[in-house]
Amino acid sequence: MSDSPEKLSVWCAGEEWCPITTTASLIGKKWHPVIIHRLLENGPSGFNELKEDVDGISSKVLSDSLEDLQEKGLVDREVINEQPFRVNYSLTDLGASLEPVISEMAAWGQRYLEEPTESDEATQ
Amino acid sequence: MSDSPEKLSVWCAGEEWCPITTTASLIGKKWHPVIIHRLLENGPSGFNELKEDVDGISSKVLSDSLEDLQEKGLVDREVINEQPFRVNYSLTDLGASLEPVISEMAAWGQRYLEEPTESDEATQ
DNA sequence: CGGCATCCACATGGATACTG
DNA sequence: CAGTATCCATGTGGATGCCG
Secondary structure: OOOOOOOEEOOOOOOOOOHHHHHHHHHOOOOHHHHHHHHHHHOOEOHHHHHHHOOOOOHHHHHHHHHHHHHOOOEEEEEEEEOOEEEEEEEOHHHHOOHHHHHHHHHHHHHHEEOOOHHHHHOO | OOOOOOOEEOOOOOOOOOHHHHHHHHHOOOOHHHHHHHHHHHOOEOHHHHHHHOOOOOHHHHHHHHHHHHHOOOEEEEEEEEOOEEEEEEEOHHHHOOHHHHHHHHHHHHHHEEOOOHHHHHOO
């Protein structure tokens, strides 16, 4: 993994460019952080493998999210076999460079969020 | 600022509870990270003050976002004067505890994202 | 100043079924 | 296995205007 991926040029909503807004626009979608986290933890994965790791996602949404992440240059898709058909998703260098961000999010969640109990579950 | 805010119990989409998914559901909306960032940087702020700091947001969306952040226990709203009407938004201890996450996002954005040039701007 | 009301367009995501 | 197709409900955000 290179430690200096190419920079990404992304336009941003406001009038002034803001690194936080822009970063949020990259990973601020519902499933993006989890997908990146799984790819960081488990390494390159196939589609259904990823679908099982990312609990609760539908194939359509996973497909959409992966396409989005590819466009943003954070994820690579590689067809590694035609028959049987096999695909590999992996992080680009830029995607992998998000590791500190993702692990801060995970750490924060573990420290400050409480796992719902059975009774919480019943009320949902 | 206390260093051990109360834990927050949040339900999460999938079948298994996941700290990343849950954290993402808290700060994964378009403007939330910026709002938190501004409150961290500039301290407690009034509504319009915040609106100017968060560049490009409309009052409706800021209002919605702040309400959401209050419900999630990350932001406090305090009416500090009736006439003239003045309100103060500040981070709760839990909200302030997000500082490492937010600053990682900001740092990542500054390191790996490129500010668009004038010509980029022209094509948008 | 600090919003809320209204309206509307578009994005997002979930369920289900089907395909090469 | 790795998706796509379709449909549909809800969410999200932007514009504008008004109010105490």
